[in-house]
Amino acid sequence: MLVTTQHRGTPNVMTNGFNMMVRHPRPLVACTMGPWDHNHQALVETGEGVISIPTADMAATVVDIGNCSGADVDKFAEFDLTAVAGAEVQAPLVAGCFANIECKVADSSLVAPYNLFLREPVRAWTDRSQTQPQLFHHRGDGTFTLDGPTIDLKERMTKWQYLL
Template sequence: MNDDAYRQKQMEAYPLNKLARLLEPGPLVLVTTGHQDNSNIMTMGFHMMVQHDPPLIAFVMGPWDFSHKALVETGTCVIAIPGADLMEKAVDIGNCSGAETDKFKRFNLDPLDAEIVGAPLIKQCLANIECRVVDTQLSEKYNLFVVEAVRAWVNRSRKEQRIFHHKGDGTFSLDGRTIDMKARMTKWKEITA
């Protein structure tokens, strides 16, 4: 059987408009913004690490998001990583708008003052990353922002430490067992320390 026939028999064509479902790189996160004495939380799945040092993160946030105006005007946000026990709340947070809802109150989440930025941390999350916008070159065209992490916090005392990933179609995968391959990472020793 030639390659073409094999591919057609074994592989199924996949719609390009659903490609994010195959490549979604990181955990579902909650993004907080603070603007004019109002704090908001939004759910986000489109984000990625850009580089390690300084730590840069890129994400998509557009004018359809209530948090967009606050991000543009303040240039700061917090990326909070919820544990698996917050999965339902994270989905529900994404199903309502901060224009009509105080999401901290509605979802019984506790805001904590950040050290550097004006957006709040979320007490119940596994980690909180304080961020400043450092690059908006692609914001107008693609709604892509690049932020620099300026302070990070983790809560190792939480019982639930697993994170979860949105698969782009309303389903989620849950982190499970961790496999240690540090010894094999001979070219990248600096990141395994």
């Protein structure tokens, strides 16, 4: 995924491969981001940002975004990305991504010991023109898995029917 921030009027985007859902039905999303990441200070100071979910056709760009720092490069210009204003946070959405999730930091107590930000989504956007987006998932070693067929087993989830 991509993470955007806006710090002192300057937008930035970074690649983030270390993230997870923390709870439901009111979700939190955990993202690991250390002080070596240019977005870290922006997230600490502003308490807000956007999680952008790119599609597989953007995979090479996502990797390239992760190979440079926003301290040295205007990544929106360098990678021909279009920043789109959100509704709830100052950080930009990334046009062309399947989804953009505006978030606010909900808990920063794990930042100092673990570089872990717990973020609460406050608004979500999807690109409705992408009716069958193919997403990709980092495997932690420079390889990626592409989405495949979906298996619908909702009727079997008898313990969790209230979530459906």
